[in-house]
């Protein structure tokens with residue numbers, strides 16, 4: 001599947017009756033790279049989970065191009081090509097690396113596993129190890145590799161760099177940049193490492209208390225520290 005455009009309008013959602021995100025509207029063109037920034041607790045994870053159909057939606061529309069997927073179930077969204085790598089890195093701890101990867105194959109032949117190993121040589125070395133034996137960085141690679149095996153046309157990444165060593169962060173960001181340059185996937189990246197997120201993205205959205213508080217180009221944020229401090233509060237790092 002080629003990269004797909006995402007169009008969100010008036011999205012309101014939360015957990016049961018509790019509303020967390022309010023009136024969110026944005027669009028990402030096919031092959032686009034959107035960074036979503038914001039302090040902790042502002043609703044970034046809830047937004048991604050809502051795009052995947054994992055929260056209670058109170059209103060609004062989610063579209064892939066002209067196609068309205070608002071009422072589709074999570075499994076149907078995954079089949080339509082939305083790949084989600086949650087903040088919690090949902091790997092199976094008591095399956096091996098290879099068994100974990102097989103769960104991401106969907107209809108594809110086992111030979112496709114080589115793609116994952118080519119992207120993440122470290123996973124090939126650890127193919128017989130259990131998920132729980134992996135380091136945080138390896139678990140993140142496994143979670144991402146499993147999702148990528150499904151060939152998503154839209155990829156949602158929730159703080160993939162959290163807790164990883166800088167050298168692993170460099171590797172993962174280089175991989176994401178290569179994927180994006182291939183034009184086969186649209187990427188929404190939620191990230192607290194602002195500088196890396198700005199280097200990667202072609203547009204930026206900042207969230208505050210469940211709403212969009214700023215949108216613009218990465219350079220506009222990079223060149224204005226006061227703006228970053230006001231919006232994100234942690235400074236560039």
Ligand SMILES: Nc1ncnc2c1ncn2[C@@H]1O[C@H](COP(=O)(O)OP(=O)(O)O)[C@@H](O)[C@H]1O
Pocket residue numbers: 015018020038039040041042043044045046047
């Ligand atoms: N499962 C849940 N049930 C109820 N409230 C939740 C749940 N998950 C998150 N929240 C609340 O939603 C708000 C936004 O959280 P979250 O989307 O995780 O923010 P972020 O990812 O920006 O840190 C927070 O106030 C958080 O306490």
Ligand SMILES: [Mg+2]
Pocket residue numbers: 044045046087158
């Ligand atoms: Mg979060």
